[in-house]
Amino acid sequence: MEICSSIIVLDPKDNSREILKSYLEELGFSDKIKLFADYNEGIREIKENPENLIVFIDITDCSEESFAAIEEVKLFTSKIVITSSDYSTNSIVRAMRLGAKEFLPKPVLKEDLQRILSIFLQHGEEQEDTASKIITIYSNKGGIGKTTIAVNLALELAKTTKDKVALVDLNLQLGDISTFLNLNPAFDVSYVIKNLIDKRDETLLKAFEKYKNTSMYVLADPSYIEQSESITPQQITELFKTLKRVFPYIVVDMSSNIDPNSLKILDLSDWIMFTTIVNIPAIRNSQRCLNLFKSRRYPSDKVKIIINRYMENDEIKIEDIETTLGEKIYWKVPNNYFSIMDSINKGVTVSEINSNSNIANSFRDLASKVSDDIVEMAITKYRI
Ligand SMILES: Nc1ncnc2c1ncn2[C@@H]1O[C@H](COP(=O)(O)OP(=O)(O)O)[C@@H](O)[C@H]1O
Numbered sequence: 001m002e003i004c005s006s007i008i009v010l011d012p013k014d015n016s017r018e019i020l021k022s023y024l025e026e027l028g029f030s031d032k033i034k035l036f037a038d039y040n041e042g043i044r045e046i047k048e049n050p051e052n053l054i055v056f057i058d059i060t061d062c063s064e065e066s067f068a069a070i071e072e073v074k075l076f077t078s079k080i081v082i083t084s085s086d087y088s089t090n091s092i093v094r095a096m097r098l099g100a101k102e103f104l105p106k107p108v109l110k111e112d113l114q115r116i117l118s119i120f121l122q123h124g125e126e127q128e129d130t131a132s133k134i135i136t137i138y139s140n141k142g143g144i145g146k147t148t149i150a151v152n153l154a155l156e157l158a159k160t161t162k163d164k165v166a167l168v169d170l171n172l173q174l175g176d177i178s179t180f181l182n183l184n185p186a187f188d189v190s191y192v193i194k195n196l197i198d199k200r201d202e203t204l205l206k207a208f209e210k211y212k213n214t215s216m217y218v219l220a221d222p223s224y225i226e227q228s229e230s231i232t233p234q235q236i237t238e239l240f241k242t243l244k245r246v247f248p249y250i251v252v253d254m255s256s257n258i259d260p261n262s263l264k265i266l267d268l269s270d271w272i273m274f275t276t277i278v279n280i281p282a283i284r285n286s287q288r289c290l291n292l293f294k295s296r297r298y299p300s301d302k303v304k305i306i307i308n309r310y311m312e313n314d315e316i317k318i319e320d321i322e323t324t325l326g327e328k329i330y331w332k333v334p335n336n337y338f339s340i341m342d343s344i345n346k347g348v349t350v351s352e353i354n355s356n357s358n359i360a361n362s363f364r365d366l367a368s369k370v371s372d373d374i375v376e377m378a379i380t381k382y383r384i
């Protein structure tokens with residue numbers, strides 16, 4: 001059980017501040033409550049006593065001050081709850097993207113409050129299990145663009161959310177991520193599996209290569225094929241469990257094979273970005289793979305279809321693909337051979353080659369959509 005030193009409430013409205021206070025008292029937190037009508041005064045208190053905080057920030061008025069408060073408070077604690085009587089998703093999504101972890105709708109219900117407090121008190125400062133998302137880029141064919149998408153999506157997610165994003169190379173025998181990013185990492189997946197499961201978070205982070213001055217952390221594939229052969233599905237499960245403690249987002253690149261390790265990765269992923277291109281053999285193969293996902297009873301919102309190398313005037317239309325696959329297309333990444341080749345040759349992402357190219361924009365917008373959709377999924381658990 002976590003200790004909590006104080007519960008800070010930042011809310012300009014006198015009555016709702018008092019209601020929250022009375023519930024917190026009933027729940028046994030009388031000696032920990034500190035109430036502030038003024039956001040800045042509250043932040044001053046937080047700066048003076050920054051240890052073990054849970055902070056409630058009201059955003060009913062959608063004031064810039066309230067959003068700025070979230071950003072400031074995030075520097076001291078991740079346990080931020082926003083309260084609001086305005087259930088419009090836009091403001092909630094904005095607050096969540098700035099760093100709020102939970103939403104408490106007003107008028108506050110004691111059960112909702114109790115549930116949120118118990119989440120924060122049971123889990124440590126790090127992400128609770130369910131908040132962290134494993135996003136796997138998969139295709140049952142090679143050369144489709146999995147690594148390209150994994151690398152560029154992971155970096156844009158890190159830039160958009162400012163959260164820690166792990167980019168993990170689970171293409172255990174033919175990993176390309178280090179080459180794509182021109183890295184020469186000292187550690188790899190097999191080292192983490194053998195030595196760092198259940199180790200302290202700081203120790204674990206050291207096995208990752210932090211990418212330039214971003215919040216993307218890269219974990220490379222094993223250097224020797226023998227090392228990858230000894231990795232088991234059980235170890236993949238432990239690896240993910242360990243990574244989920246530290247990273248809000250885990251982006252996984254993997255091989256096209258369907259073997260026990262691959263199935264384990266796919267089963268444990270929260271999202272599968274299933275990638276295909278517009279041609280008949282690829283679409284046929286995709287159909288077979290989507291059937292496999294159905295037979296494994298993946299929920300329908302787990303699999304998102306991405307069309308890579310998309311060209312506007314292709315003979316095969318997107319609607320035709322959607323009809324054939326019986327699924328909506330989630331995203332289209334444009335064909336841009338020169339930018340991609342240039343980025344791979346230089347060992348950087350496409351946004352570092354030209355941040356205004358159609359392909360750089362596409363990855364940036366994809367990252368925003370992914371993070372928005374994840375936040376929206378998280379808030380549908382509340383009564384909105
Ligand atoms: N959007 C794109 N536009 C043009 N070429 C692309 C695109 N995405 C990938 N490619 C090309 O496809 C090749 C294979 O991509 P890669 O990401 O290595 O695929 P995979 O990981 O699925 O094997 C790359 O070398 C690149 O030349």
Ligand SMILES: [Mg+2]
Pocket residue numbers: 146147148171176
């Ligand atoms: Mg690859």
